[in-house]
Ligand SMILES: Nc1ncnc2c1ncn2[C@@H]1O[C@H](COP(=O)(O)OP(=O)(O)OP(=O)(O)O)[C@@H](O)[C@H]1O
């Protein structure tokens with residue numbers, strides 16, 4: 001093929017790609033749980049890498065106001081966090097740290113507590129900056145803290161896609177139902193996907209989901225999405241101790257296979273998230289989160 005012909009084809013392909021990107025909004029997936037310590041951060045980090053490996057532009061925002069630790073699991077030490085965006089020192093793109101497989105990390109840091117009493121002026125700067133992410137990312141994953149306290153819940157209430165992590169432990173199941181109930185009442189249109197972590201086997205994972213889904217159907221007339229199960233796997237704590245994501249260091253483990261499956265399921269659905277309202281995408285998510293107009 002002539003050189004200029006190839007160049008022309010490349011230009012057309014690039015134009016098509018940019019047109020497609022403009023009509024599709026970035027997806028925001030909020031990872032949360034009723035009970036703490038169920039594996040949200042491990043699932044967020046490794047899922048983020050699995051999605052990035054598929055060629056998607058993915059960032060993980062560490063929105064845990066307590067002990068933020070996505071950076072530790074990724075083995076990176078981001079120099080900047082959201083506080084630098086809030087006080088106007090940096091833009092959101094400048095604070096994104098480079099993680100493995102192209103995954104980016106947005107550290108919340110002290111910025112998460114500063115959000116509580118941010119001025120109106122700084123808030124609109126922050127929201128405008130966050131809105132820039134719509135052009136830069138396909139998926140924004142948000143790792144939150146646990147529970148249904150207002151600060152944690154606000155992320156899940158603003159999200160279109162919520163991933164609730166639960167374990168077979170009865171208290172985790174009860175707390176997950178509590179969270180699902182609140183989401184049903186206060187963010188009814190969101191899709192709620194359940195991932196059962198630390199399962200002894202596939203059967204146990206399905207049983208836990210069936211129980212939760214059954215109660216949600218019966219009392220809330222609501223259908224939950226099955227996100228899959230992640231087995232209890234010794235490679236998870238081993239990788240944590242080595243400050244490395246298990247998905248990368250133990251790619252053939254059962255836990256990594258489960259994450260790969262979850263990532264495949266999430267990308268398979270991308271076509272259904274092309275809503276045409278001003279409140280969608282990353283910009284829309286943060287406008288809802290902070291209760292500011294468009
Ligand atoms: N599938 C698994 N198999 C074995 N251990 C696991 C698994 N998932 C998580 N863990 C272990 O459980 C602990 C808690 O995991 P993680 O920090 O990801 O939970 P979390 O929900 O983010 O906690 P928090 O609510 O404190 O933010 C970690 O020590 C981790 O090693």
Ligand SMILES: [Mg+2]
Pocket residue numbers: 040041042064144145
């Ligand atoms: Mg966590």
